[in-house]
Amino acid sequence: MFKQLKPAILMLLLMTVVTGLIYPFLTTGVAQLAFPREANGSLIEQQGKIVGSSLIGQQFTETKYFWGRLSAAGTYPYNASASGGSNFGPLNPALADASKARVDALVKADQDAGLKRVKAVPIDLITASASGLDPHISVAAAEYQMQRVAKVRSLPEAKVREMIAANTEGKWLGVFGDARVNVLKLNLSLDAMK
């Protein structure tokens, strides 16, 4: 019994030092030298202030902005210190309520902007992401909102379409997944146009 006790304790301490301290410190050191922007969160700064991260979505409800996915992060949407999804099952009435409320909000935003139209809303725009921080929407979801944003900002649609394209990341290797639009970057570039 006691023959293995000493190595058990000492091996644990040795591994704690090597894999729990040396390894993460060394990784941090090299990462900070080689990829400082990425290692520190791909933060976006404007006039010396952090305005967000290109990897972390933000909540948008104003008509002049493109809106992102629904967010079920803790306490409030897009809370970047409490990531998480809704965890609603496919038959949970709460799921339908959340999606319905989003569809209604989108329709109302269109009406406020003076748009009258009936168009099916892409599903990514009315469902919550897994992290609650998803920075992206589909190209279809951006195009759905294009007329509204163009109208509210009195911009030609072609210009807004151009900006969507400029903030779109294509399919991986041209094949896998969906092309996606970075909502925060798109909205920042819209704001920067003035």
Place this chain on the structure above:
Amino acid sequence: MMPLEYWLLLIAFIGIVLTLAKPVGLYLAGLMDGSARVVKAGQTFENRTLGLIGANPEAEMGWKDYALAVLLFSVAGVILTYAIQRLQLWLPLNPQAMANVSADSAFNTAVSFITNTNWQGYAGESTMSYFTQMAALTVHNFASAATGIAVAFALIRGFARHSISTIGNFWTDLYRITLYLLLPVSFVFALVLVSQGVIQNFSAYPDAQTLEVNKYDAPKNSPDGQPLKDDKGNAVTEPAEAKTQVIAMGPVASQEAIKMLGTNGGGFFNANSAHPYENPMPFTNFLQMLSIFLIPAGLCYAFGRAVGDARQGWAILGAMTAIFVVFAVVAMSAEQTASPLIAKLGSDVSMGNMEGKEMRFGVAASALFATITTAASCGAVNAMHDSFTPIGGFVPILLMQLGEVVFGGVGSGLYGMLVFAVMAVFLAGLMIGRTPEYLGKKIESFEIKMVSVAILVTPLLVLAGTAISVLVTDGKAGILNPGMHGFSEILYAFSSAANNNGSAFAGISANTPYYNIALAIAMWFGRFAIIVPVLALAGSLAAKKRIPVSGGTMPTHGPLFIVLLIGTVLLIGALTYIPALALGPIVEHLVMLAVK
């Protein structure tokens, strides 16, 4: 049916895994018998280090000493991990001043990480200090993975050796696996992840000035801190606003790499690999999926090589791959259908079931990830399984319940599958009335007893745990979703814990004393009540004489054996769990079909 793009993703993934199996396996085999060049080069240092900690590297261990070493090392790990969490407020690297973790949560987490389960009742970014994440949790991402591989090494030696009473030295195995395999690969992998956007820093959480002020309804608390409820029992809220976005930081990449490579699966953040800072790109997602299967696949090859016939390893790998592919196709197909409740709203659902999924992964890479993470006992998630379609959620539950032997955890997947292989040979022997043998070893009463214990312990934990939890108030209190889906949440939790997976139908509120303790028990026995009989099996096999192949020997490298092995795994899993599954995902699927 699945679109071409889905097929391409699956084929590319499995193709690369099978291609890497041989080179990884060769390296593993070299670590196992000490013939690898790097082991020889470091031999002096290894002997000195192991000698210094009293590990006596010259002497090999019998199975009882080996098991004792595993258990003592693991118990010591639980105590230290518990202590660090309970004291983290007073320890360094805690810029957010995270409070000490509660006793039941710290106990659950300690058992969870030591058993390679990495079930998480807590949310990392609001609970754990950087020091705890590193010195407690990252350490056991390495240690539990190395322990699993070491036990697999011991069992392989049991088959490969004959007429000998020892199965290796646990400390030597642990040392070599950690230093020569897990650490270097993790280091490189972590840096690749950082280059793609995974964070690696010790900063306090920065405040971002958001474009909009975030207005929301906050739950109102009574003066003593309890949430207020109105007459109808609904939470009382008051309007609140957040002017900034506080962005969680930390040394993520170093933990992320070993989290995947060691099939651990415990996320730095609550959202795990769905969080953009853990898994920012489709490319990192693909690498994470590959890294889950890398070692389990390589170990199959190492096994074949060690027993002197590579085909034996390919047969095991073939059985795993066949089961995996079928389940992956089912899950990926199922997730193309959105909830009928959302389709009814007149929305465009052509993208599939996007609730609980990230845009950068989409349906295909989310469903494939879910299949991989539960086929292996990884348990990392890049999408919320709770929001999957009933059939999409059925796949991960059943894969866990099969005993985590389809690739499985690092080490544990192979030793689990070899347990089934012995059972398959035994069943075949019964059918034709011959004494069963596997790899030249006669399978006798002692072996079958050990194999039976190893196979039966997890169903007992899963079914008893679920049954008790749906009966007691504390168990039912954790449910989020109404109806049969709520039952699935509990069934999922115990399937995940007892099989050391760690993923969840995360709607369940499991950070309660009841679930923290119940699931810790399931995790502990689901790990060590298998490891001990597996080591006993290894010891017994190593001591046996090797009997020569004769005309009556059933070949265990051909298609017949592969089919027999698959049949055994599926039959035992199905017979055990179909009644419980019928109450959860199966009936939910039927109900969903009826929604108009």
